[in-house]
Amino acid sequence: MAKRALILVEGHTTSGPLYIQAAQRLGLHSITLSADPAHYDYLAAEGTEAIRVDIENFDALIQECSQLRATYDIAGITGFSVADESACVVAAKLCRHFDLPGPNPTSIERCFDKFTQRQLLAEAGIPIPAYRLTANASDVERSAAEIGLPVILKPAEGSGSSGVRLCRDEDELAKHTNYLLGGAHKWRSSPRILVEEFAQGPFYEATTMGNVVITIGSADFGCPPHFVPCKSIFPAPITDEEHERIANVSLSCLRALGLDWGPANIEFRWTNRGPVVMEVNARLPGWTTPQLVQLAYGVDIIYEHIKVIIGDECDLRASHSHTSAARFLVPDSDGILDRIEGTSRAAAVPGVVDVRFYVEPKASIVRKGDYRDMIGHVIAASPDRTRTAAILQRAIDLIDWSITPLPHSSE
Structure with missing residues (x-):
């Protein structure tokens, strides 16, 4: 009997190893298809199979999967969020081609186009920030004037807050517009910039599977104008009424976008209008969120997602x-990371689950103003919210690092 295999299109620094490990627990052999498998260090560490293939060449992917079917029973296919989200769309199309369980590729593609997503949400009457789609500096300036400063400028496609900035005045607006259009930002196609109202209020995120809201968490970000995560907590410190309102809007988003299969991650700001939808991602959240959800609720969302992928019932x-x-852990300057101290002491604090740096001493630190600025994390859990906060702070206080600053650009 052929061995059952799970095909992973591209990879993910934090979620990738978790998918491979969860697949192993389900008796599945993981095979990663990537334009550059060497980009993912964990593939060698996990001893998993990886094949180099151009993921933008759909015919080549079909051919590769067809060849694999001669050796394996392909139980399912899924994709990770990369810089342009294309792997998730490609995986959905492969599922459709090989008649495997999967999301509607059109729904995934529309969702990853932030402008189209906002149009569909607005048509459904779901609260979102005011927005305009622009393609040049004069359009950006005019749209910002119509909406009113401050505004958010962001690429219409992308993830991880790359290229996203809060523009509080005309100088910041002009500067970031020049950054996006002047060649520094990499576009897959013609530049398309969203100018959005700055929705102010606490940040919440709902994690869903199918039509089930699994959890609602909250997060904080570093100093404007960037949106670099600095803290995340599950469950969010909200009332039952607030939870119900966010959950109801989340389900409305899924219906509006046709996301009735698989996972989604929906981001909100709680404003004077209540929950306002900032973005809907047709995938599970990354980084520490899967681990935080499991610690808070005992639900392994990656394991359950794989069960959905292969057509099993999830719990x-x-x-x-x-x-x-x-x-x-986010540095406050560019330069060379000289030292890291205290990680063992922090990890030994009762209630601390994980202490991790993503970089080694002597690494070059160049901040980008997005998720890439995070150089590590500390995770803690306990039955009590106040106790968890105290455990986390105690661990953070034991960690120290230093950076020798070097000249750097402001973008």
Whole structure:
């Protein structure tokens, strides 16, 4: 009997190893298809199979999967969010081609186009920030004047807050417009910039599977104008009424976007209008969120997602109710990371689950103003919210690092 295999299109620094490990627990052999497998260090560490293939060449992907079917029973295919989200769309199309369980490729593609996504949400009457689609500097300036400063400028495609900035005045607006259009930002196609109202208020995110809201968490970000995560907590510190409102709007988003299969991650700001949808991602959240959800509720969302992928019934019921939280370590200057101290002491604090740096001493630190600025994290969990916060702070206080500053650009 042929061995059952799970095809992973591209990879992910944090979620990738978790998918491979969860697949192993389900008796699946993981095979990663990537334009550059060497980009993902964990593939060698996990001893998993990887094949180099141009993921933008759909015919080549079909041919590769067809050849694999001669050796393996392909149980499912899924893709990771890369810089342009294309792997998720490609994976959905492959599922459709090989008649495997998967999302509607058109729904995934429309969702990853932030402008199209906003149009569909607005048509459904879902609260979103005011927005305009622009392609040049004069359009940006005119749209910002219509909406009113401050505004958010962001590429209409992308992830991880790359290229996203808060523009508080005309100088910041002109500067970031020049950054996006002047060649520094990499575009897959013609530049398309969203100018959005700055929705102010606490940040929340809902994680869903199918039509089930699994959890609602909250997060904080570093100093404007960038949006670099600095803290995350599950469950979010909200009332039952606020939870219900966010959950109801989340389900409305899924219906409006046709995301009735698989995972989604929906981001909100709670404004004077209540929950306003900032973005809907047709995938599971990355980084520490899967681990935080499992610590808080006992639900392994990656394991359950793979069960959905291969056509098995998933179990999203919580087995306990704890509070989990992460603090992200973010440098305040560019330069050379000279030293890292205190990680062992921090890891030994009771209630600390994980202490991790993503870089080694002597690494060059060049901040980008997005998720790439995070150089590490600390995760803690306990049955009590106040206790979890105290554990996390104690661990953070034990960690120290230094950076020798070097001249750097402001973008």
